[in-house]
Amino acid sequence: MKxxxxxxxxxxxxxxxxxxxxxxxxxxxxxxxxxxxxxxxxPNAVADFSTEGNPIPLLEGRDIIVKVFKDLVHPAETVHQVHSAEIELISATEAKVISPMEDYVTFPEGSEHLSFHGYGYYYETFVAIDGQWYIQHTRLERLKFDVI
Structure with a gap:
């Protein structure tokens, strides 16, 4: 694309x-x-990890996103894979990105959280700040979610 x-x-x-x-x-x-x-x-990133039937409040701000990941995912063993992304540059400092994904997350026995194997797509906006690209907005849309 030109x-x-x-x-x-x-x-x-x-x-x-x-x-x-x-x-x-x-x-x-x-x-x-x-x-x-x-x-x-x-710095002002937004993450949306809601799923159908499981609304999760938007995570607003880099520090909040990291804190939620740390609190939720720290006890789990995780494998996150993203595959060939579709990238559309909107400007020299903004891009829309769609990435197929797969994740495998296992929590310790007795955890209140379910272990799962999931598949879907990330729909994201990236921004360039001082020549470096960052995730500005991320939304995960799951197509399949298998409890393991």
Missing amino acids: YSFMTDIEVLLAYESIRNTKSRYCRLIDMKQWDELGSVFA
């Missing part, structure tokens, strides 16, 4: 930076590197 506001090289660099940011997101969650997780989110 963009009038960026050179071909700038487009490729943006795509690669966006992909790397999302890959880092998955790794930092799975490795429980909470102090670094905030580095993938814009």
Whole structure:
């Protein structure tokens, strides 16, 4: 796709930076590197992890998103995978991204949370701030959710 506001090289660099940011997101969650997780989110990021029948309040702000992940996911073993993303640059500093995903989350026996294997898509907006791409808005839409 040709963009009038960026050179071909700038487009490729943006795509690669966006992909790397999302890959880092998955790794930092799975490795429980909470102090670094905030580095993938814009300061005023918003996360929407509601599912049908399970409304969850929007998480607003990088620090809140990281805190909720840490509190909820820390006791679990997790594997997050994202696959080839569709990336549409809206401007030199904004992109819409759709990424197929799969996650496998197991909580310790006796936990109040269900262990599961899920599949779906992330619908996201990324923004570039001072040349670095960050997740501005993320919404996870699950297609399948298997309790394990």
